[in-house]
Amino acid sequence: MQAKVRTVAFQGIDVLPVDVQVLVAPGNLAFAMVGLADKAVGESRERVRATFRALGLSLPPQRITVNLSPADLTKEGSHYDLPIALGLLAAMGVVPRESIAGYVVLGELALDGSLSRVPGVLPAAIAARAAGRGVICPAVCGGEAAWGGFDDADADRPPIIAAPSLLALINHLRGQQRLAAPEALVADDRATYPDLAEIKGQESAKRVLEVAAAGGHNLLMIGPPGSGKSMLASRLPGILPPLEAEEALEASMVRSLAGDLGEGKLSRRRTFRDPHHSATLQALVGGGHRARPGEVSLAHHGVLFLDELPEFNRATLEALRQPLESGRVTVARANAHVTYPARFQLVAAMNPCRCGHLMEPTRACGRAPRCGLDYQGKLSGPLLDRIDLCIDVPPVAAADLALPPPSETSADVAARVAAARAVQRERLEEFDRKGKLPAVEADETAGLLADRVRNWSKPRCNADTDGAVLAAVAEPDAEGRALLTRAAERLGLSARAWHRTLRVARTLADLDGSDAVRRLHIAEALSYRRPQPRAALAA
Template identity: 90%
Template sequence: MQAKVRTVAFQGIDVLPVDVQVLVAPGTIAFTVVGLPDKAVGESRERVRACFRALGLALPPQRITVNLSPADLAKEGSHYDLPIALGLLAAMGVLPRESVEGFVALGELALDGALCRVPGVLPAAIAAQAAGRGVICPAVCGGEAAWGGFDPAHDTDRPPIIAAPSLLALINHLRGQQTLPAPEALMADDRTHYPDLAEIKGQESAKRVLEIAAAGGHNLLMIGPPGSGKSMLAARLPGLLPPLEPEEALEASMVRSLAGDLGEGRLSRRRTFRDPHHSATLPALIGGGTRVKPGEVSLAHHGVLFLDELPEFNRATLEALRQPLESGRVTVARANAHVTYPARFQLVAAMNPCRCGHLMDPTRSCARGPRCGADYQAKLSGPLLDRIDLTIDVPAVAAADLALPPPAESSADVAARVAAARTVQRERLAELDAKGKLVAVEADPAAGLLADRARNWAKPRCNADTDGALLAAIAEPDAEGRALLARAAERLGLSARAWHRTLRVARTLADLDGSDAVRRLHIAEALSYRRPQSRSMLAA
């Protein structure tokens, strides 16, 4: 007696097909799982045996062999429980073999027969839909799987999805004795009340830079003494950002699904705000570990990554940010595989000017100043600082500012201007794409799932994502602006990267002003936000 059930294995965000082949044959009584299973997969035997006993079923007193094909691909996770159980039921004749054909199954079995939540249901459902197959999953993952058939470009029909609360309910449904309701694709309630900019008194220059960062998706570094409001400003950035586009929301949710962080399976158009502690390790920030989980940079995909106390992070961890900041993805290399996750995030960082935090205040600074500040800021390399578009000094708030009434301008006012600027950018990029001037970057070969879904992690969505010929087409300054930029590049020692990032910021400033052209005024303001570095530090 033999049966086969389809399931999947995850390699980064890519979904690889796996066939669970079950053979029940005469021989010594045994239950063997082969095909490079990890500890969780090997323990499926005990969960399946206990689950069958709870349902009043007995395994046949024969030799049971479960092969996870392809056998040279490592299998990890507890989601193999359900396909193994379904394969056994089909091989034993409890279920018709054709009832599980055309489906991709994944789920964890509880000892009482209930089906438990597993990570990765959303990308698995998307891959199944692309292959024309349905999905069998736990009921708690049904809302997540229902989004697998959602195509923001064509709005195609959903694939058949069976979301069962227990193995018994699933058996009855497949045998035609019960009908399980189809799960619904639900959206999360995004009516979150973010902290308001009106609560911050003073810091008008910092508020201006925060608006520019939100409008263009630019990286931002705030430097100031303790208590000047750097963290408060960063916490208000999500309230200024526009909601995610449907395609962006689906991409970001896929990463969260793989990390098991999608909650009730509801998709959200709210941009993620991740703020890891400065003790975070390199695998926690970039991604890695035994099973190569996505890190904070990937969980912040299409969102904000806030690094407070930036110099306190490990030096190697900070240097690992350089590649994803440029490419929008992170690749974790292992001996047996290269795992790729998307990482198109907006970096916002805050730091004190020195270890004591009062470098610019002679009455409060330590005895080691100014050497204290030089040593502290030297923890950040030139190549990393070169990738930050906006750098602003956030001075201490004066007592006179604290006594003033709250500012009249709220986050909603700033968010409206940001939304208008983002709309201009989106329409401009769509027009260039229609003319064939928007050249998509080839996705990584490991990104098969996104390639099948016609997604490109490097697709520009705002000014901060533009580069090369596209940047030259949208941000070419006027004659006076180009002359100013050339002189500044020579005097400040700007690298080629800094030149292009200055143009991106200037393009955003022009969008906020409602100007089609990038003028000298925009170049001048963009240059004022760059932190000059020596040429030796700017070697990438």
């Protein structure tokens, strides 16, 4: 007696097909599992035994062999429980083989026969839909799987079967029970964010925060303790526009792989990740013994806030340089080579020195300027060169704290940001229709990953533009170009800094409602790319 069930394995964001082949044949009583299975997969034997006992079934007193094909692909995770159990049931004749032939199966078994949530259902559903297959998954993952692009055209056999337990699934496959097709779930995005009106003073910092939100630019805030850097960063999500449908799907795929999608509801809120400065390199960029997405990928299309930036490990910070440029991160290990998206907006905060009071006349640093030079020297020039906006956040004066709250709220700023983003989106869509966006090459053998790599590299705001697109949309007028040329020569701006200055100037023009990038926009953009603070201290 033999049966085969289709399931999947995950390599980064890509989904690879796996066949679970079950053979029940005469021989010594055994339950063997082959196919490069890890410990979690090997332990599924005990969960399957317990589940069958809970349902009043017993394994046949024969030799059971489960082969996970292809045999040279590492199988990780608990989602192999359900396909192994269904393969056994099909081999035993409990469920018809043809009833599971057109499905991709994922699910973890509890000891009482119920089905538990597993990560990766959303990308698995998208891959199954592309292959013309249905999905069998736990009921708690049904809302997540419904976002895979299925429809209800086939009323006799719904493309998604979301079962609360193995018993309910058996009855459905035998035609004794009808499980309702799950509905795509949407999260309640009516969350309240801290309001910018609660911050007194810091008008310059609020302006820069608005520019960063409007163009998706990276931001570094430098100031003494208590000046409001973390408060400003926490209010950034409240002024960012909601995710587009495609962006929400991409971000949810990564969260699904990490098991961080909660109830399987898709949200249009932009993720705000703020890891502690003790985070390891693997936690920040991904990897580990079992490769998992890191914070840069979980912040895809969102914000990654790094507070106390110099306190992070130097190697960890340097690992940010590649994803900040490419929008994705590739983790290469001896036993894994995976790629994750990482199109995030970096917002960082730091003190000017270790004690935090450098250049303050009332609280002078005893080791100035060496204290500031050493502390800020922890950040490399190449990393700082990738940050578009760098501002000082001075202490808030007592006179400002005594004033009433400002009248401008986050909603007012968010309206201007949304208008600027709409202009950028329309502009880039026009370039896309004309075929002027650069083509992104990807390995065609990568399957689903090939299309995703192209989407990750697709520009969506001013911070993503480059090359011919940037030259076309951010070409300054004659006075602006002359100013930028003089500034580049005197400040020693790199080619990267030149282009990032143009991106910021384009955003400033969008906020002003100007079609052209003028000298005023170039001048303000250059003010945010002043020489590195430690160079100013040395002078």
